[in-house]
Amino acid sequence: MAGQTLYDKLWQDHLVKQRDDGTALIYIDRHFIHEVTSPQAFEGLRLAGRKPWRLDANLATPDHNVPTTDREKGIAGIEDPVSKIQVETLDDNCDEFGIPEFKIRDLRQGIVHVVGPEQGATLPGMTVVCGDSHTATHGAFGCLAHGIGTSEVEHVLATQCLIQNKMKNMLIRVEGKLKPGVGAKDVILAIIGKIGTAGGTGFAIEFAGEVIRSMSMEGRMTVCNMAIEAGARAGMVAVDDTTIDYIKGRPFAPSSNQWDQAVNCWRGLVSDDDAQFDQIVELHAGDIKPQVTWGTSPEMVLPVDACTPDPALQSDSIKQKGYQRALEYMGLQPGQPITDIYVDRVFIGSCTNSRIEDIREAAAIVKGKKVAVSVKQALVVPGSGLVKQQAEQEGLDKIFVAAGFEWRDPGCSMCLAMNADKLGSGEHCASTSNRNFEGRQGMGGRTHLVSPGMAAAAAVAGHFVDISQA
Amino acid sequence: MQKFTKYTGLVLPINRANIDTDQIIPKQFLKSIKRTGFGPNLFDEWRYLDEGFPGQDCSKRPLNKDFELNQPRYQGASVLLAQDNFGCGSSREHAPWAISEYGVRAVIAPSYADIFFNNSFKNGLLPIVLNKDIVDRLHIEVSHAEGYALTIDLEQQTVTSPGGDVYPFEVDAFRKHCLLNGLDDIGLTLQDAQAIHDYQEKRKQSSPWIFSDTD
Numbered sequence: 090m091a092g093q094t095l096y097d098k099l100w101q102d103h104l105v106k107q108r109d110d111g112t113a114l115i116y117i118d119r120h121f122i123h124e125v126t127s128p129q130a131f132e133g134l135r136l137a138g139r140k141p142w143r144l145d146a147n148l149a150t151p152d153h154n155v156p157t158t159d160r161e162k163g164i165a166g167i168e169d170p171v172s173k174i175q176v177e178t179l180d181d182n183c184d185e186f187g188i189p190e191f192k193i194r195d196l197r198q199g200i201v202h203v204v205g206p207e208q209g210a211t212l213p214g215m216t217v218v219c220g221d222s223h224t225a226t227h228g229a230f231g232c233l234a235h236g237i238g239t240s241e242v243e244h245v246l247a248t249q250c251l252i253q254n255k256m257k258n259m260l261i262r263v264e265g266k267l268k269p270g271v272g273a274k275d276v277i278l279a280i281i282g283k284i285g286t287a288g289g290t291g292f293a294i295e296f297a298g299e300v301i302r303s304m305s306m307e308g309r310m311t312v313c314n315m316a317i318e319a320g321a322r323a324g325m326v327a328v329d330d331t332t333i334d335y336i337k338g339r340p341f342a343p344s345s346n347q348w349d350q351a352v353n354c355w356r357g358l359v360s361d362d363d364a365q366f367d368q369i370v371e372l373h374a375g376d377i378k379p380q381v382t383w384g385t386s387p388e389m390v391l392p393v394d395a396c397t398p399d400p401a402l403q404s405d406s407i408k409q410k411g412y413q414r415a416l417e418y419m420g421l422q423p424g425q426p427i428t429d430i431y432v433d434r435v436f437i438g439s440c441t442n443s444r445i446e447d448i449r450e451a452a453a454i455v456k457g458k459k460v461a462v463s464v465k466q467a468l469v470v471p472g473s474g475l476v477k478q479q480a481e482q483e484g485l486d487k488i489f490v491a492a493g494f495e496w497r498d499p500g501c502s503m504c505l506a507m508n509a510d511k512l513g514s515g516e517h518c519a520s521t522s523n524r525n526f527e528g529r530q531g532m533g534g535r536t537h538l539v540s541p542g543m544a545a546a547a548a549v550a551g552h553f554v555d556i557s558q559a
Numbered sequence: 560m561q562k563f564t565k566y567t568g569l570v571l572p573i574n575r576a577n578i579d580t581d582q583i584i585p586k587q588f589l590k591s592i593k594r595t596g597f598g599p600n601l602f603d604e605w606r607y608l609d610e611g612f613p614g615q616d617c618s619k620r621p622l623n624k625d626f627e628l629n630q631p632r633y634q635g636a637s638v639l640l641a642q643d644n645f646g647c648g649s650s651r652e653h654a655p656w657a658i659s660e661y662g663v664r665a666v667i668a669p670s671y672a673d674i675f676f677n678n679s680f681k682n683g684l685l686p687i688v689l690n691k692d693i694v695d696r697l698h699i700e701v702s703h704a705e706g707y708a709l710t711i712d713l714e715q716q717t718v719t720s721p722g723g724d725v726y727p728f729e730v731d732a733f734r735k736h737c738l739l740n741g742l743d744d745i746g747l748t749l750q751d752a753q754a755i756h757d758y759q760e761k762r763k764q765s766s767p768w769i770f771s772d773t774d
């Protein structure tokens with residue numbers, strides 16, 4: 090028998106039943122819940138008189154709608170009535186059904202994709218789902234993790250299973266060593282630039298190679314997080330010592346009497362040497378420079394030392410129009426150096442880049458400097474209450490505040506502007522988030538996706554700079 | 560999901576083609592956290608003279624007396640008779656939710672938009688396709704006879720008029736099975752509950768740390 094990929098193994102391990110119509114029933118080990126995509130699912134349960142299949146598989150926290158200031162006010166601090174009702178409803182539903190939840194004032198509250206791994210609630214070999222497309226983040230732990238819709242949220246709650254079709258296997262290998270100033274975010278942006286936002290459609294992507302192996306768990310999460318921006322519902326990384334060391338001692342991690350058995354099991358969560366992939370993509374670390382998106386799709390990305398493209402030079406007419414429209418929306422000229430783009434706001438946060446390592450990376454660049462006067466606002470929004478606490482213990486908050494940054498409470502914040510943190514129309518933002526669609530960070534807002542280091546440097550300079558040249 | 564059995568229901572005719580999901584349930588109601596509560600806003604823009612917003616007490620709103628749904632003779636209708644391409648537009652599942660909650664269990668039209676058609680079955684609403692000539696004839700009959708009711712028999716796949724005319728219709732065997740037995744996707748999966756339990760027991764043995772109660 091041919092070898093299996095990591096994805097094949099995870100699929101096989103969770104197969105409850107192969108059905109006649111080609112679909113399969115897949116068991117779900119962990120289900121994360123937030124306030125936006127769950128209310129109708131809970132109501133569906135109630136209407137049908139159903140109960141959750143297994144309470145301990147679920148973990149909930151509000152994140153999309155929570156304000157990032159005045160957290161002590163709790164829910165009362167949410168101004169928008171619709172946002173407020175969503176957060177209240179999550180609390181009510183979790184209380185009613187007995188689902189564990191980190192509520193708005195809990196120190197452990199945060200962006201669900203930061204909270205899960207931080208708690209050890211995401212463990213190798215699990216199937217992990219959440220009503221949110223960035224659930225792929227959890228694949229960094231050798232999990233099969235992907236986003237689901239509201240009716241599937243209800244399905245998982247009621248049956249602990251999902252009806253799925255098996256995906257194809259893609260291997261993305263990044264070999265060599267990254268240059269200083271180049272990190273996980275640049276790697277994933279470069280990958281998306283290479284394969285495009287539809288490149289991974291229908292695939293589960295395994296990220297591998299020397300660069301991924303030498304990355305921290307935080308870095309691997311950043312890479313897997315944006316698998317969806319490459320078109321793939323699931324991204325994953327094989328288990329190694331880095332994975333296991335990260336998990337040890339976390340609240341939801343296996344207890345000491347189960348630890349050895351668990352580790353033993355997790356060691357097998359790697360693709361076999363002779364595993365067959367449907368597609369293999371290779372990148373060389375040495376070629377990757379700090380990346381900046383210039384357009385309105387994550388694939389519209391360039392190295393910081395490049396110039397915006399000229400639509401007229403594109404051979405494909407659809408691409409030509411797309412580029413033209415993107416440049417117009419972004420208020421940029423063809424052939425403009427990326428380093429000439431000035432930013433109005435800076436956002437360091439989101440489930441892509443709001444973990445302690447991201448905050449350290451940004452703080453190291455900001456230390457002893459000031460935010461440029463032309464920058465209207467620079468925000469740091471830690472991914473969870475615990476990240477915030479850790480950063481404060483390291484004194485990082487003081488570095489940011491001294492430089493003129495605002496140091497906020499945890500949540501999704503300006504990543505999607507569902508709370509009060511938004512871009513004004515026409516404003517450029519250096520953002521560590523994952524989507525640069527039109528209007529994503531506020532109507533008319535112009536998002537440039539970058540790494541935390543690049544965002545910090547742009548805040549200081551007022552425009553993009555090449556931190557690999559510093 | 561409620562089982563779909565044979566029933567006789569008063570007919571509400573809306574003799575228009577291309578009724579889209581924005582007409583069925585306008586977008587301002589999608590912000591709701593519920594999948595119920597849409598019944599009073601079904602066809603909101605046609606039904607009321609003022610602009611609707613979520614959370615309103617609809618009983619106090621001025622009604623558009625010309626709209627069929629508001630006419631006394633159609634009160635309590637449970638069969639909706641429409642025209643071609645019913646349910647076109649956005650994919651919102653709120654459309655079948657609103658129709659069902661209003662009390663309609665079957666729609667009759669010559670054709671439907673795909674997504675609406677699929678969403679209907681998932682939510683216990685039966686979209687019946689009859690050819691255009693028949694639908695036109697039914698519209699004429701309804702308009703002439705107050706209290707006009709049709710009998711829908713899913714088992715036999717027939718629609719029977721008060722005059723005794725029987726119109727057969729097609730329905731996918733699997734979907735028919737689900738509706739007759741009141742099975743939604745979840746109900747279907749739960750038919751495999753034993754397999755899920757068996758799997759779960761195995762998983763508890765092989766990976767006990769995933770279950771908090773096995774410590």
Ligand code: SF4
Nearest residue numbers: 223439440501504505
């Ligand atoms: S941080 Fe942004 S991308 Fe991540 S879960 Fe929140 S809204 Fe979604």
